[in-house]
Amino acid sequence: MADLVSPVGRDIDRVEGRLKVAGAAEYSADRRVAGMLYAAVVTSTIGKGAITGIDTAAATAVPGFVDVFHHARPLMALAAPPGPGENYAPLQDALVRFHGQIVALVVAESPEAARDAASLVSVTYRAEPPRTSMDGNMPGVPANTPNLPPAMVTVLEPRFPTIDAALAASEVVVRSTTRTPVQHHVAMEPHGALAVREGDALTVYTGAQMPIVQATRIRAKLRNEPATVRVLAPYVGGAFGSRAQPWSDVVLAAAAAWTLRRPVKLILTREQVFTVVGHRGEVRQTVRLGASRDGVLTAVAHESDAELPFVSGWPMRPADDTSAVTYRTPNLHIAQRLVMLDRPPTWAMRAPNEAAGAFALETAMDELAVATGVDPVELRLRNSATVAPATGLPWSSKHLDEAFRVGARRFGWSARRARPRPRIDGQWLVGVGTAAAVYPANRESSSVRVRLCADDTAVVSTSISDPGTGAETLLAIAGADVLGITVRRVRPELGDSLLPPGPPVAGSSVTASTVPTVAAAARNATAQLIQLAVTHARSPWHGADPAGLSFADGRLRGNGRAMTFGRLLSTVGAEDVVGQAQTVLDPVKAGQFMFHSFGAHFCEVRVNRFTGEPRVTRFTTVVDGGRIMNTQAAHSQIVGGVIFGIGQALLEHDPVEPGGRPASANLADYMVPVNADIPPIDVHWLDHPDPELGARGIGEIGTVGSAAAVGNAVFDATGIRVRELPITLDRLLLDPGEH
Ligand code: MOS
Numbered sequence: 001m002a003d004l005v006s007p008v009g010r011d012i013d014r015v016e017g018r019l020k021v022a023g024a025a026e027y028s029a030d031r032r033v034a035g036m037l038y039a040a041v042v043t044s045t046i047g048k049g050a051i052t053g054i055d056t057a058a059a060t061a062v063p064g065f066v067d068v069f070h071h072a073r074p075l076m077a078l079a080a081p082p083g084p085g086e087n088y089a090p091l092q093d094a095l096v097r098f099h100g101q102i103v104a105l106v107v108a109e110s111p112e113a114a115r116d117a118a119s120l121v122s123v124t125y126r127a128e129p130p131r132t133s134m135d136g137n138m139p140g141v142p143a144n145t146p147n148l149p150p151a152m153v154t155v156l157e158p159r160f161p162t163i164d165a166a167l168a169a170s171e172v173v174v175r176s177t178t179r180t181p182v183q184h185h186v187a188m189e190p191h192g193a194l195a196v197r198e199g200d201a202l203t204v205y206t207g208a209q210m211p212i213v214q215a216t217r218i219r220a221k222l223r224n225e226p227a228t229v230r231v232l233a234p235y236v237g238g239a240f241g242s243r244a245q246p247w248s249d250v251v252l253a254a255a256a257a258w259t260l261r262r263p264v265k266l267i268l269t270r271e272q273v274f275t276v277v278g279h280r281g282e283v284r285q286t287v288r289l290g291a292s293r294d295g296v297l298t299a300v301a302h303e304s305d306a307e308l309p310f311v312s313g314w315p316m317r318p319a320d321d322t323s324a325v326t327y328r329t330p331n332l333h334i335a336q337r338l339v340m341l342d343r344p345p346t347w348a349m350r351a352p353n354e355a356a357g358a359f360a361l362e363t364a365m366d367e368l369a370v371a372t373g374v375d376p377v378e379l380r381l382r383n384s385a386t387v388a389p390a391t392g393l394p395w396s397s398k399h400l401d402e403a404f405r406v407g408a409r410r411f412g413w414s415a416r417r418a419r420p421r422p423r424i425d426g427q428w429l430v431g432v433g434t435a436a437a438v439y440p441a442n443r444e445s446s447s448v449r450v451r452l453c454a455d456d457t458a459v460v461s462t463s464i465s466d467p468g469t470g471a472e473t474l475l476a477i478a479g480a481d482v483l484g485i486t487v488r489r490v491r492p493e494l495g496d497s498l499l500p501p502g503p504p505v506a507g508s509s510v511t512a513s514t515v516p517t518v519a520a521a522a523r524n525a526t527a528q529l530i531q532l533a534v535t536h537a538r539s540p541w542h543g544a545d546p547a548g549l550s551f552a553d554g555r556l557r558g559n560g561r562a563m564t565f566g567r568l569l570s571t572v573g574a575e576d577v578v579g580q581a582q583t584v585l586d587p588v589k590a591g592q593f594m595f596h597s598f599g600a601h602f603c604e605v606r607v608n609r610f611t612g613e614p615r616v617t618r619f620t621t622v623v624d625g626g627r628i629m630n631t632q633a634a635h636s637q638i639v640g641g642v643i644f645g646i647g648q649a650l651l652e653h654d655p656v657e658p659g660g661r662p663a664s665a666n667l668a669d670y671m672v673p674v675n676a677d678i679p680p681i682d683v684h685w686l687d688h689p690d691p692e693l694g695a696r697g698i699g700e701i702g703t704v705g706s707a708a709a710v711g712n713a714v715f716d717a718t719g720i721r722v723r724e725l726p727i728t729l730d731r732l733l734l735d736p737g738e739h
Pocket residue numbers: 209240241242244348349350351352505506507508
């Protein structure tokens with residue numbers, strides 16, 4: 001056993017993989033309990049106004065119909081406490097705040113009856129014109145947010161009174177205004193919940209990213225009427241931010257179960273998910289770069305106006321973790337603003353600020369490369385930052401330049417030809433593009449329990465969920481590594497709000513936060529094991545000095561003998577020992593360093609000379625993410641993140657019609673990449689464990705900058721700069737003379 005190889009940094013299969021592919025993993029919607037009722041919702045068909053009447057006669061006639069609720073027949077009083085999510089509670093008033101808002105809830109004995117009856121509820125409205133367009137509403141209000149630095153930041157050399165003066169003094173200036181559209185998370189599992197009341201306790205099965213946060217929010221929305229709310233999320237079919245807090249579907253399922261005293265299952269239809277659940281908001285950004293003739297930045301200005309619905313949502317700040325931290329510049333101006341609109345709620349979606357921000361900055365950098373004639377990779381190396389321009393702090397670890405060099409080599413970047421001599425291959429124009437990726441490396445407070453059992457297995461428990469990221473396997477790997485046992489002998493326990501509070505399952509923070517906590521909890525458990533060994537009468541070490549005992553490779557050793565923990569526990573007749581730990585990033589370190597992960601993207605695009613069709617044909621991403629815990633899961637994360645970027649660049653948008661109806665709020669009209677859209681993606685890791693964090697999160701960084709790499713490659717192929725995503729083929733049609 002002493003030569004057991006650590007599972008860290010290897011390809012480890014998902015511990016729950018077999019269950020999932022066999023269809024045996026029970027997601028919230030799969031769960032059935034005795035006496036269950038089914039609920040379905042009715043959503044508004046106007047963009048703003050008020051309900052003037054609801055006719056439910058036809059619905060009540062449906063066989064299996066149980067009850068119907070709406071503002072004039074409320075289920076129960078619900079609250080809209082401050083905190084994450086919407087600023088109103090569903091079915092409490094006649095107001096329609098956006099198109100697709102829940103206006104009625106039907107409960108029935110079967111899902112079919114519930115859906116049928118809901119379709120027969122007839123609602124009349126007094127409609128008002130909604131404010132749905134960014135145009136005419138900009139600039140917005142500063143995106144100042146509690147606990148975050150100011151949304152407006154200006155750093156200037158003493159000789160310049162304003163950023164405009166610094167730009168005016170620059171030899172070269174580029175100005176790039178980009179628009180990134182609404183995007184939807186489109187998690188595979190539709191949103192919903194099964195809620196069960198027992199006495200004054202409520203249990204909610206829902207795909208929560210953070211079961212404790214959801215439990216707290218659900219209880220608050222129910223005006224703390226349940227004595228306890230427990231949220232269970234053993235399996236989650238994708239989240240990407242959309243399950244960070246409960247939306248009205250979850251609140252109504254909970255309220256219905258509470259009021260009716262019967263279990264209630266409410267699963268939204270795919271179309272309803274598009275408006276009941278928050279989306280990635282639309283953003284307009286202007287980046288101005290000032291530089292010397294050889295491309296060294298002298299000034300960076302980054303302004304954003306992002307959609308923020310009146311019902312509240314994600315206050316997007318796209319420059320915080322892009323322009324404020326990516327390139328060296330003596331003069332920096334950031335202005336992040338929000339535009340209030342009558343639209344469905346916005347919410348964090350994978351790289352919630354950075355995906356839009358990096359598209360703006362990395363597109364502008366490509367425009368600077370064109371303006372100065374400096375190679376785009378060389379331009380980024382020339383502007384490499386060793387301290388963050390907005391704070392002056394160094395990074396705990398940063399190897400972005402190496403990522404660019406290694407990536408350029410792997411991709412074959414040197415074969416690139418600078419325009420105006422594009423590569424032509426038959427009917428295709430071929431271009432290449434690059435972009436940097438920077439994403440915060442967050443380490444948050446986390447608690448973990450490690451139980452060593454008499455059968456020589458260990459249980460690692462924390463309240464996080466695994467929305468498909470590999471978190472469950474991570475717990476097994478971290479436990480196996482620190483205890484020196486095989487991954488199979490560690491049983492992860494997660495997805496339950498009653499477990500020790502884990503870190504936010506958000507901001508790519510789970511790995512960096514949890515790995516050290518698993519280690520600390522395991523050390524706490526083994527210390528107790530040693531204590532048991534020296535104090536228990538039946539232990540072979542009874543009466544020994546604890547300092548002479550040590551734990552490694554799953555065994556306790558000392559005084560010339562060794563025993564597995566399970567053997568010792570069964571020898572003394574104990575079922576287990578339980579260790580617990582809570583860890584947080586040292587606040588001194590937190591004030592000394594910037595913490596980020598880094599990456600470099602390289603993309604080849606082919607654009608059809610006659611139809612304008614863009615195809616991504618090659619992609620290489622090199623990631624500087626600290627120590628990689630599970631290379632298989634990490635590879636999937638980066639591939640998934642890059643696919644998000646390709647979808648953002650070429651396919652995804654959901655324009656709002658003047659009346660407020662989202663035009664593509666369904667999976668027939670909302671395009672996401674499919675296999676045929678995705679080339680082989682070459683992912684490579686730099687091996688630089690972070691001196692402060694060890695492993696850093698990598699769940700979101702693949703999404704940062706990948707859309708810009710695509711857009712830059714499209715420009716390289718065609719000479720057409722598309723600053724408004726998605727880059728659809730109609731924008732790439734060339735004049736006949738240009739073929
Ligand atoms: Mo994620 S968008 O940080 O929940």
